[in-house]
Amino acid sequence: TQLLEQSPQFLSIQEGENLTVYCNSSSVFSSLQWYRQEPGEGPVLLVTVVTGGEVKKLKRLTFQFGDARKDSSLHITAAQPGDTGLYLCAGAGGGADGLTFGKGTHLIIQP
Amino acid sequence: DTGVSQDPRHKITKRGQNVTFRCDPISEHNRLYWYRQTLGQGPEFLTYFQNEAQLEKSRLLSDRFSAERPKGSFSTLEIQRTEQGDSAMYLCASSSAGGLWDEQFFGPGTRLTVL
Numbered sequence: 001t002q003l004l005e006q007s008p009q010f011l012s013i014q015e016g017e018n019l020t021v022y023c024n025s026s027s028v029f030s031s032l033q034w035y036r037q038e039p040g041e042g043p044v045l046l047v048t049v050v051t052g053g054e055v056k057k058l059k060r061l062t063f064q065f066g067d068a069r070k071d072s073s074l075h076i077t078a079a080q081p082g083d084t085g086l087y088l089c090a091g092a093g094g095g096a097d098g099l100t101f102g103k104g105t106h107l108i109i110q111p
Numbered sequence: 112d113t114g115v116s117q118d119p120r121h122k123i124t125k126r127g128q129n130v131t132f133r134c135d136p137i138s139e140h141n142r143l144y145w146y147r148q149t150l151g152q153g154p155e156f157l158t159y160f161q162n163e164a165q166l167e168k169s170r171l172l173s174d175r176f177s178a179e180r181p182k183g184s185f186s187t188l189e190i191q192r193t194e195q196g197d198s199a200m201y202l203c204a205s206s207s208a209g210g211l212w213d214e215q216f217f218g219p220g221t222r223l224t225v226l
Binding site: 040045092 | 146
């Protein structure tokens with residue numbers, strides 16, 4: 001059974017601060033996707049990382065895939081209240097045809 | 112292109128009733144997935160189709176659950192004899208087989224409440 005563990009589970013910080021959330025697994029994935037989900041809605045794809053060591057930037061968000069393709073991190077610079085949401089990582093190609101999701105990090109950015 | 116759509120958005124039913132949900136994928140996508148998400152958890156894979164063929168089923172998909180994609184376009188997920196434990200958000204996603212990565216795009220979900 002593949003598992004993706006996300007940490008922290010909950011994070012509440014002030015606007016303007018920086019933060020990093022982590023996604024770790026003992027399994028190797030062919031790609032890893034980060035999603036953001038708001039209450040009552042489906043997850044929205046933010047980025048896909050494929051190559052070990054890869055770094056992708058999306059405005060204030062920086063995503064990194066570990067060298068061994070087992071872990072990933074999401075760093076947000078100068079967080080804003082609009083960044084509030086549930087951040088989910090999901091691995092593809094770990095032996096199952098569907099994505100394997102972590103439980104997510106609930107992020108609250110206070111003005 | 113309007114993205115993945117799901118209908119209904121909310122469904123309240125009594126225990127023992129049957130319910131059916133519909134998913135319309137992104138038009139050029141030939142892969143379609145169903146997931147279930149309970150409170151405090153990430154989505155869990157249920158099943159997926161490539162065109163009209165159902166290629167994978169999770170052990171979470173009990174005999175009371177059935178999914179179809181008869182013409183390789185929209186899909187339906189039926190739950191028979193619903194139980195309170197079936198209460199969850201049911202999510203549909205689609206992707207394009209042959210794409211570089213299996214990037215899945217999700218619909219807004221159907222929230223099921225079983226009383």
